[in-house]
Amino acid sequence: MLYIYNKSTNPYFNLAAEEYLLKEFEEEIFMLWRNGPSVIIGKNQNALAEIDVDYVKRNNIPVVRRLSGGGAVFHDLGNLNFTFIVNEDISNFADFKKFTEPIIEVLRKLSVNAEFSGRNDITIDGKKISGNAQYCYKNRILHHGTLLFSASIRDLSAALRPKSLKFEDKAVKSVEKRVTNISEHLKNPITIEEFIDLIMDHVKGRKEGKVYEFTPEDIKNIEKLVKEKYGTWEWNFGESPKYKFKNEKKFPGGTVEVNMNVERGIIEDVKFYGDFFGRRDVTEIEELLKGVRHEEDEIKKALSKINIGDYFAGITVDELVSLFF
Missing domain, CATH: 3.30.390.50 (CO dehydrogenase flavoprotein, C-terminal domain)
Known part of the structure; x- marks a missing residue:
């Protein structure tokens, strides 16, 4: 397995990087990454119906469509994202729980009462700290999830406050849930950087692999994908269902x-x-x-x-x- 700590905070680059790793690599991959303030919408969502357009515009918040389904999420530097890309039978596609297990193990080591909940969430005392989604390509499954560590809940709520009565469509709608930050439940405070190290070390300990850094060629290819897809209006808004x-x-x-x-x-x-x-x-x-x-x-x-x-x-x-x- 390749272990990557992607230090880019550009949401266009980071979503493109996932697709690049999924389609151009053969190795299994675990990646940790963060985005600057941004709204990431699911593949089957109507972008305009998921956001407060005025708030997003006023605060220059990018809206980026990802490969996977599911609902819209707000990212900032207080939110940590994790990605698993594995080679296996896609009949296991709906198994979200196994990918969240190492994350829950780390949280429990920190004496946080985290558990897998519903279809694709991790919760603490009934409040959501992680949403997860998946996408498959050939014999590879991409699973990614959010981890609210010290995110701005106020910005999250404001950006994802759509005026939904204006829209009538069959697009997948996000479901509002009560959320909380992991940092609020820690007995001994740590920084998000320390949290990143704990997760990476724990996942490394579960499966043999090597640390990988993007090469100049990788970066060039990812930036090409941003230019052609992830940075375009056609992908982020034009792909919205009728x-x-x-x-x-x-x-x-x-x-x-x-x-x-x-x-x-x-x-x-x-x-x-x-x-x-x-x-x-x-x-x-x-x-x-x-x-x-x-x-x-x-x-x-x-x-x-x-x-x-x-x-x-x-x-x-x-x-x-x-x-x-």
């Missing part, structure tokens, strides 16, 4: 309701309703927005081609765009 979106707001110029269908992040059709006034027919804007990304800058760019006041008297472009999120 959804219907509805929102209504009251502006000084009147009330406007928007209804639209979106597929692969692209607006298929849109309809406006409300008691607003305009000297031109709003169907012209509806046609203009077909084929545009459901993304703020792209919608603004499309609307910049017309005089918004001709269609929505007393309503600005920024006000109208806010209706879409």
